[in-house]
Amino acid sequence: MRATVEEGDLVMERLFIGGKVFDGGGTLLDGHGVMVREGRIAEVAPADRFAGFTGVRVDTTGATLLPGLIDCHVHLVYEGEPNPSVSMMQMGPGQIVMRALANAQMTLAKGTTAIRDCGGKDFLEFAVRDACNSGRQLGPTIMASGKVICMTGGHGNRNGRVADGVDEVIKAVREQIHAGSDLIKIMATGGVMTPGVNPEDAHYSAEEMAAGIHEGHRFHRTCASHAQGAEGILNAVRGGVDSIEHGIFMDAECIDEMLAHGTYLVPTLAAVKNIVAFKDQGVPDYVVEKAMRVEERHRQSVVDFYRAGGRIAMGTDAGTPFNFHGANARELEYMVEIGISAADALTISTGNGADLMQNAAIGEIAAGKAADLLIVEGDPLADILMVADPVNHRQVVKNGVIVPPA
Secondary structure, three states: OOOOHHHOOOOOEEEEEOOEEEOOOOOEEOOEEEEEEOOEEEEEEEHHHHOOOOOEEEEOOOEEEEEOEEEEEEOOOOOOOOOHHHHHOOOOHHHHHHHHHHHHHHHHHOOEEEEEEOOOOOOOHHHHHHHHHHOOOOOOEEEEOOOOEEOOOOOOOOOOEEOOOHHHHHHHHHHHHHHOOOEEEEEOEOOOOOOOOOOOOEOOOHHHHHHHHHHHHHOOOEEEEEEOOHHHHHHHHHOOOOEEEEOOOOOHHHHHHHHHHOOEEEOOHHHHHHHHHOOOOOOOHHHHHHHHHHHHHHHHHHHHHHHOOOEEOOOOOEOEOOOOOOOOOHHHHHHHHOOOOHHHHHHHOOHHHHHHOOOOOOOOOOOOOEOOEEEEEOOOOOOOHHHHOHHHEEEEEEOOEEOOOO
């Protein structure tokens, strides 16, 4: 995907004005303009400030300008097939890379301008990350974990780096860093998508988790943990993990520990929801059984953590069955459905995501930030579908470049 001159890649200065502005930190501004210059936000000010501007204007009347969305949990190498791992076995490395690039560009075109890839295939997705982050391809900002680290027979073992014992886990972390991983992903528990494991069961011991997380942090990498059962969540949080992915069976003790440590939750409501919704469309029986078993508890755990004041960052698990890249924004709808306010859902999906990714250049509409923007019809605080359904998106902007529609 390359933007054409008509789409604005040669316009050095552009003013967005006429509508509302959501700043990514919970504030909705009315009567303000946003000046973009050379790919960055140059100024946010009351509209009168720009009365004499004679350059290129983007009329946002009747719309809301907000930061591009941030999805903190995707899998670019998968495409939402009923059984993604089996489907990928039939593809060669080149095909996987091209598919991952197409998925990244679809994600961007539908309003998500930054992502964390939380587990790929033999580091193939790194080529996509590097092409997008360097500007050789127009795509989202990408952080990528590379191979997940898991125990023998554990969740993710088909494509992950199997490691048992403290020393081997430390070695596995070092291998990921050497390969170029931006973050470390460690599997604390079983999961839904792997046969023969239970989501409730802790896989790594507390000592193994702590050792892996410490090693990642020692080399300035954030650490994410697939953690669904309560014991595994506690092992990860007490080990210092930066984010809990899924958090399905978290209990009051888990919540207290996460609040004390400032641990983020990345809920991925879309993952289980889509498996259950499409359970008769070829999804393996073992996946359906587990998804149906955990669905309600998953929703309740997210609600409990939200009500307790926990830190949440949006994530979808895009690439899992019927959880398509480009539908990332639907996660905001699912958050609002369970009782998260629209304003909080927007902040969770913008400013909070940037904070978890430790990327100060994105996630907010403020002077000096990257011009990663999304214009949506109407007021998403009044109707979250203005953001959640891409049919209501007017325009996506990445580093000041208008993104061609998909």
